[in-house]
Amino acid sequence: MDENKLIGRITRRIVPFVMVLYTVAYVDRSVIGFAKLQMGADVHLSDGAYGLGAGLFFLGYFLFEVPSNFVLPRVGARKWFTRILVTWGLVTMATALTRNPASFYSLRFLLGVAEAGFYPGILYYLTQWYPQRHRTRATGTFVLAAPLAFLIMGPLAGWMLGLDWFGLRGWHWMFLLCGGVAVLAGIPTMFWLKDTPRDAPWISPAEAQWIEDELARDKVELGQVEHHNPFAALGSKYVWGFALLFFPSTVGVYGLSFWVPSVVKEFTKSNMAVGWLSTIPYVFGFIGILLTSRWASRFKENWYPLAAIFAVAAVGIGLAGAVRSPGLELAAMSLAAFCLYSIAGVFWPLPSRYLVGATAAIGIAFVNSFGNIGGFVGPYAVGAISDATGTPRNGMYFLAVVLALGAVGTLVLKAMWGGKNPVTSMVGAGTAGSPQQEDSPVGQ
Template sequence: MTSEAQLIRRITLKLIPFLVVLYLIAYIDRSAVGFAKLHMGADVGIGDAAYGLGAGLFFIGYFLFEVPSNLMLERFGARRWFARILITWGLITMAMALIQGPYSFYALRFLLGVAEAGFFPGVLYYLTKWYPIRHRGKIMGLFVLSQPIAMVVTGPLSGALLGLDGMAGLHGWQWLFIMIGAPAVLLAWPTLRFLPDSPAKVSWLSEDEKRWLADELRKDERDYAQTRHGNPLQALKDRRVLLLALYYLPVTLSIYGLGLWLPTILKQFGGSDLTTGFLSSVPYLFGIIGLLIVPRSSDRLNDRYGHLAVLYALGATAMALSAWLSVPVLQLAALSLVAFSLFSITALFWTLPGRFFVGASAAAGIALINSVGNLGGYLGPFGIGALKEYTGQMSSGLYFLALVLVFGLFLTAVVYQRLERRQARTDMTDSAQHGRI
């Protein structure tokens, strides 16, 4: 058999680039609405509060259907279920070109969340079938790269598509929705054709390699005392799942709150739509740098919580500075540090659920954690929109996000005390009992 490093590299080359492309398309689809808002609001009568509500309704649909979607993934297999998700979310994104006012905007954003529900947590669960725990920090970092890369691409792409205003009698924001929805539909067939359901079903792993990987995953299950419920729905009331869901809330609230309003923030600097698009890419370049550095450092030092605490503190400080500073260059620098922190937090956080759960319990638990955490995708955009409308200042929303990240720092200590130290005590007790036997 090849060495462990060579095997992991081969699996990564076979899976991760394709999964990154799929999630790249998903993230562009959900995020481009921030650029469409620059002109769509005036064309169809959608104000700041209505936009914040509609942008957030995506995550309500996501929340309601995420656990069922992940259980369907376990039943039907990754390639068929991901292909279904791609087709439905692509068609609904394209249908957003037909928006006539707030209510059609609300309905389609909600349906988009329903259609896409389960894709991100589905991939996270899917990856637990391919990688032992010790490799997951770097792998999660590589997959989460999709998010900042999407935002780097979304800005210039959206600015260019908005420039098609008037072509074939359509507004620029309508072209934006049509052109970003089509790739999802087109990628459904390659997903169905080339994405394997599990290591057991691929020809590019030898029988010895498949056996080694299965043994390593069983060893993780034993060494980390991972939970496998008789009924996977029992994971939904596991206290560890609920605590991790609460812990995920601050980062999603901040990422989506900032991301969906970033074009509006940067538009205040002056400049064209295309300039705003390019400027919006800058913070996400720093997000990419963070994902290439921080997860590897976390794996190398075998430290999750220390890294998470530093990142939450850095993110909270930078978010507050972005609200306080008035010089555009300095404000953009602060927002870049925010992006560095938030995307790194996301990658490190998603190494935690697989520490405690395995099998269908992991599928249900990851889905619930992501669905509850993604309520932040509703609260963030809506909260910033409401605060901006009430105070007349964008800075009020950014100060709100800074407080949210301080709460995340507090939760880091709580999760470590309640989960990791308790698990360590349990493992020591079990070892002592086995020693007496």
């Protein structure tokens, strides 16, 4: 059997499709940054109120993500992803009904509840198809969806903001059209995705067996333990450590992305120009993912690449607040986006070294949900600083400090865990036949 051909076939069948789905998700969660240019005045949203509402999405996401990923392995990715797509699409469409800050807050929270579990669910789904050594590139390719969403959204947003049909303004149509796409995307999801390699008609029984054998080998070599009670992962120091490490990246990503249109608006009055100019940082984000995922795959572990990316992101976003020339500001935001959107593809193979099976679904969900509190903190902090100082640029300094702490935290965890094979220090309560040693990667 040719391993590279099999992995290539899996990638072609799965990764482009889940990329499309996550692009739709990212469009739906980020459309608010462009809609704010009109709806702010229509529904009386201050910068602080907008930042709070934008961040409330992540509070709903945080509260319901672990329960969502608890259900995922039990009903299968195909059905559960379809449910998520349809419900978040309907909530996005309902956001066109926003009339005041209170309704805005409620709908943003409900959007987080509806979408909860989708991103970590896909990450867990990929662990069922790829051995550990292939995951950095697979994950790095998948997360291209984030900047791709903004590349698509920028020009479309400029066009949609100019719509005035049937008594509805542009921002109303943005929510209706983007939410409608998510609802429709549920139909092919139900038929295209397969829950496991055994279910895929394009994988032979021998190839499915090879995948299962390789995943089992990873469990032994990396010391992964699957518990009868997957919620035991919530007591792991590894899960908490990675959750804290993921937090700065989401502060930076959403702190920047939700405010890029507002920053660009300061030096152009045309909504169409805002749409096109706002895509520039995400072109560099897209390039960054392509380059860094391949660079990081050359390392045995991703600790040093991750620390370097955090550090350069801090420099870029700090410069975005310091410079006053529009060209230099866009260049600084582009440098920040190059690094910020690279973090996910380099980060996620690290926790997957320690978690497996249903335990992985819960552990990855918690890491993502806790880290995504940063999606609340980033937009809200930038909004509060903007209200206090008169410009969202000053909020960039706050984001830079948080990202610098991410670089430091990465090196601290590298010193504590890097290069350590946890199979030599595992503790009881695993699956039948698991060795009982100390300092388990999950369920301490």
